[in-house]
Amino acid sequence: MEFAIVGLGRMGGNMARRLARKGMRIAVMNRTFDVTEALVKETGHVACVDYAALIATLDTPRMIWLMLPAGDVTEAALTALLPLLSPGDLIVDGANSHYKEDAPRASRCAHFGVEFVDAGVSGGVWGLENGYCIMFGGSKAAAARLQPYMEALAPTPATGWLHTGPVGSGHYVKMVHNGIEYGMMQAFAEGFALMKDKSEYALDLAAISELWRHGSVVRSWLLDLSAAFLAEDQTLEAIEPFVADSGEGRWTALASIEQGIPAPVMTLALAMRFATQGKHDYAAKLLAKMRQGFGGHAIKHS
Structure with a gap:
């Protein structure tokens, strides 16, 4: 197991549910653990109580998708996660973050040998049934690693997701x-x-x-x-x-x-x-x- 979603609100929770429907088993974590437990009972994913448990659960190289509110909450998650990660791991910022924040965050991640991807996600509460439209920026190597998950989250494997270019381009689009x-x-x-x-x-x-x-x-x-x-x-x-x-x-x-x-x-x-x-x-x-x-x-x- 290499993939996790942190933040199980309306979007993050439904994204985890859609991956389960596609036969993918991932690790999940939420600030409120009873939300995590309820989702795990529904989906069969693996519940993690904190970042240390999340890191221990995932095989390397890890991919962690942050589906958190933009701003301080996402920033705090990055600060907590980066010292725990290993070179070659990957973080996706799926919040509606300002695209100008992406390059500095990518630089911080690179200091730890961690890849950074910025992802804009559209689809709202209907994404679970209809699939999500995902536009994301990052390296070609990162895009290749994420492709199976993008294909599962999107309306079809061939439509609804796009590697838009370098870091920052996903949130800009x-x-x-x-x-x-x-x-x-x-x-x-x-x-x-x-x-x-x-x-x-x-x-x-x-x-x-x-x-x-x-x-x-x-x-x-x-x-x-x-x-x-x-x-x-x-x-x-x-x-x-x-x-x-x-x-x-x-x-x-x-x-x-x-x-x-x-x-x-x-x-x-x-x-x-x-x-x-x-x-x-x-x-x-x-x-x-x-x-x-x-x-x-x-x-x-x-």
């Missing part, structure tokens, strides 16, 4: 992927809002979304998901109009500025998420007061 996702989601949201507002037509949004899924140029998985929830509830009255943003949307906008490449759709989609978070409230109040000042327009008071 995933960052851009998420920026595009922001823009697509915003366009659908605005379009359906326009149709809902056209009350004289009494448009059936569920029927329209289902219609567009078949033959339309805007058909997509996002549309599939929209059609599914609109079929249950078109009013969405119980939903608070708050949309969080991940770091990757912000990083994409910053990259467009740094590289001098215009990306207005992705940047404005990010700004619209800020607006839902109450971060536009004060500006909106100022706009209302300005309109009152120059035109005497009425102001609504809460």
